[in-house]
């Protein structure tokens with residue numbers, strides 16, 4: 497029998513209902529429920545440019561989610577598109593295993609040029625989790641397997657593969673899968689606790705057992721950050737104990753927070769390995785990376801017998817890497833850090849005004865550059881109501897806040913055609929993380945819409961949202 501396959505043109509002509517049906521049958525039923533909850537998934541996207549998403553039904557949606565860190569360049573940045581078109585037109589080669597890649601050489605050079613100190617040697621896989629695991633593997637190898645402990649924060653996000661997932665402290669990661677052995681948890685931001693963990697795992701001969709310390713200098717899943725003095729103390733501790741200090745800036749990199757990387761706001765501060773991803777691909781390529789201080793890399797891996805100890809099929813893939821070369825040039829030439837600071841100069845005071853206008857609805861706002869969280873709070877009565885409206889979630893103490901936050905997100909989308917999201921981690925802030933292509937007028941439009949939404953009152957938003965969900969046919 498000839499298989500009945502869907503072709504590309506036919507795929508582009510599928511209706512939303514047909515796509516949902518295919519998802520239900522071949523991807524995941526729950527994913528359809530989740531994505532339609534916010535309202536977003538009910539229509540299909542025609543195209544996207546800059547900060548705007550154009551729907552098939554003719555509506556235009558302001559994307560304040562910034563692709564969860566991927567879209568610093570905005571949707572379909574013309575220079576990034578041109579780089580990819582050029583690569584295709586010139587019939588460049590993708591798989592560079594036997595031949596050297598000029599793209600890989602240039603990207604590694606450019607990253608070294610932009611990062612401080614001797615952060616000079618890079619490896620480019622395709623996801624944040626892979627890059628983190630590569631960094632951890634390198635740290636383990638640096639100590640030749642003689643150290644067994646890795647430290648990670650209680651509040652953290654490093655990815656969802658088995659290894660990175662075992663270092664991720666996030667509510668969404670609630671099932672206990674097997675993971676990296678000897679991962680010791682410390683409270684985020686607490687240097688004394690890190691010191692205590694180093695002491696507690698010290699071996700009988702007094703030597704240190706910790707090979708790596710995982711740190712998110714700014715945690716985009718919780719909107720918390722380490723103080724400058726704490727980061728410097730961590731650096732000193734790692735230097736004294738020869739622990740490989742890994743900064744995970746997968747979300748916060750490439751200008752998002754108002755510096756090229758968040759840690760770079762602190763003069764002279766240097767991790768041993770920096771991990772990044774997301775906007776490295778300019779919003780088009782799935783590419784991540786880690787960059788290592790030169791002497792660490794040379795000791796860990798740089799001998800012929802170890803040269804293929806770490807690799808992946810798509811590492812340094814042609815078009816992904818060429819795209820990243822262009823994306824990084826755009827970051828620098830269009831001064832993304834300055835763009836993020838301009839976004840922050842509007843969103844920071846703007847969100848604070850919204851909080852002040854709705855003190856019963858908004859606990860606090862926190863953030864930096866183009867990365868902000870709005871912490872909604874309906875108070876005990878509303879949380880209680882949320883539990884009654886949708887029973888069956890008593891096991892989740894955060895359910896009420898999540899439902900309230902979802903109702904605001906859904907209203908912003910339905911009534912104002914604005915896309916936001918919320919963090920599944922700790923206090924579940926509503927995330928406001930636009931692309932760096934958002935214009936001041938877009939940001940003011942968003943602030944007015946948030947103000948108008950909250951003016952309706954959280955109670956009304958919540959009950960309306962639940963009623964609509966229950967009556968909806970989706």
Ligand SMILES: Cc1ncc(COP(=O)(O)O)c(C=O)c1O
Pocket residue numbers: 622623624625626628653654655656712716744745746747748773
């Ligand atoms: C800080 C951080 N680290 C790691 C990751 C994992 O990246 P990926 O989903 O590409 O594996 C993420 C993803 O959001 C992240 O925000």
